[in-house]
Each structure stands twice: as structure tokens, then as C-alpha cells.
Amino acid sequence: MSELKTLQAIRLKGRVSPADLAATVGEDAATIAATIEGLSEAGLVIAGATVRISPEGRERLAALLLEERSKVDPAAIAAVYEKFRGVNADFKALVTDWQLKDGEPNAHDDADYDAAVLARLDAIHAQVLPIVAAAAIEVPRLTAYADKLSSAATKLKGGETLWFTRPIIDSYHTVWFELHEELILAAGLTREAEAKAGHAE
Incomplete structure (x- = not known):
């Protein structure tokens, strides 16, 4: 699952439950859980009952969006x-x-x-x-x-x-x-x- 797609969805939602995140990106719960875990371990999101993007995650997302926009x-x-x-x-x-x-x-x-x-x-x-x-x-x-x-x-x-x-x-x-x-x-x-x-x- 795309790091850009996930981080952007979380940023746009502000705070989002894993279930709502799965629904908005069209993925199953297991895939979302694994993605959130990976992003959390990398310090890009702050996970709990809801998920939100971290300052480091915003920086990473900005870089990914800039790369996307270059094309x-x-x-x-x-x-x-x-x-x-x-x-x-x-x-x-x-x-x-x-x-x-x-x-x-x-x-x-x-x-x-x-x-x-x-x-x-x-x-x-x-x-x-x-x-x-x-x-x-x-x-x-x-x-x-x-x-x-x-x-x-x-x-x-x-x-x-x-x-x-x-x-x-x-x-x-x-x-x-x-x-x-x-x-x-x-x-x-x-x-x-x-x-x-x-x-x-």
C-alpha cells in the first residue's frame, strides 16, 4: 500500500480510526493494521484508538507530494x-x-x-x-x-x-x-x- 496514499488520507482526516481509514483508502483491516504499525514504528504517525500524522510524517508527506508534483x-x-x-x-x-x-x-x-x-x-x-x-x-x-x-x-x-x-x-x-x-x-x-x-x- 502506498505510503503517500496512506499519509495523505490520515492528514486530510486529521484523526481517523483504523476502520475509517480502511474504508477511505479501500483496503482491508489487516492491511491497514500492518501499514499503521509500520508507519508508527517509523515515527510518521501517532497511533492509538485513532491515528494522526506526526511532524515527521508531515515532512515525509511533503517530500512525497513534491516528488509526485514534479511529474x-x-x-x-x-x-x-x-x-x-x-x-x-x-x-x-x-x-x-x-x-x-x-x-x-x-x-x-x-x-x-x-x-x-x-x-x-x-x-x-x-x-x-x-x-x-x-x-x-x-x-x-x-x-x-x-x-x-x-x-x-x-x-x-x-x-x-x-x-x-x-x-x-x-x-x-x-x-x-x-x-x-x-x-x-x-x-x-x-x-x-x-x-x-x-x-x-
Whole structure:
């Protein structure tokens, strides 16, 4: 299992249980347990009931990401990220409308309103999948984000609305946020700079 893939997943999650880590990287529990043990022995993660990246792990991850980025076509990934920015603006508006109704916190007691908001996700999902595919040409491991977004979208269509914005699972919003972070890094940018420019969530 890729050291980069594992360390990046742990960093993006902040603190993550081995079970949730296994789910997000698509590996079985035994493989994850062995990987965590190896990374812990190397001082790259701090393991317990949850796993988090250590300062040494952040340094190692930064080096791995830099190496990965050295193989990326800057113009191609910049074009991909520019397309994502446009769709991201629509997604941010959608999330706001899900969380607020008439300027107040959405109590989710109006099924028609919620359904109308979620219906708009279909168009956004259709737009983001080709963006992920284009990004994966430059950074192959990003392919997984298409499956994660599609899985969350399927659960939403089945009526499981927790899979839209719940933070502690691979909800649509969680995966979107992580994809955004990946694209920012691949483009050689920072979230702080993107926030100042109004492009970060």
C-alpha cells in the first residue's frame, strides 16, 4: 500500500480510526493494521484508538507530494483546477442552501425544499466527474475520488441525507473538500492563498 496514499488520507482526516481509514483508502483491516504499525514504528504517525500524522510524517508527506508534483504537467493541472473552481462555486452555493433556508438554519422539516436542493447535485456531479478523470491523468491516485463521490451520491439518492454534509464520514461534502485540497496541492498552490482569493471553501 502506498505510503503517500496512506499519509495523505490520515492528514486530510486529521484523526481517523483504523476502520475509517480502511474504508477511505479501500483496503482491508489487516492491511491497514500492518501499514499503521509500520508507519508508527517509523515515527510518521501517532497511533492509538485513532491515528494522526506526526511532524515527521508531515515532512515525509511533503517530500512525497513534491516528488509526485514534479511529474505533473503544470499547464494541464492548472487547467483542471480552473474548471474545478467554477463547479466549486456552484457546489458551495448548494451546500449553503442545504444548511440555510430563508437565512435561518435549515431544520430539514420541509421535504420539498430539501429535495429541490439535492436535485441540483445531479448536474454538479456530472460536471465534476470529468474533472476528476482529467486530474487523474496527471495524478493517477486521484481516480479514487470519482468512486467516493459516486458512492455518496448513490446513498443520497437512496434517501440517506447524512451522506451529503456529515463530516465524520466520506460524505459528498467531505470527499469534495478533500478533492479540493488535493487539486490545490497538485497545482502548487496553498489553501490559505486560495481562501484569500475567494476560491477555498
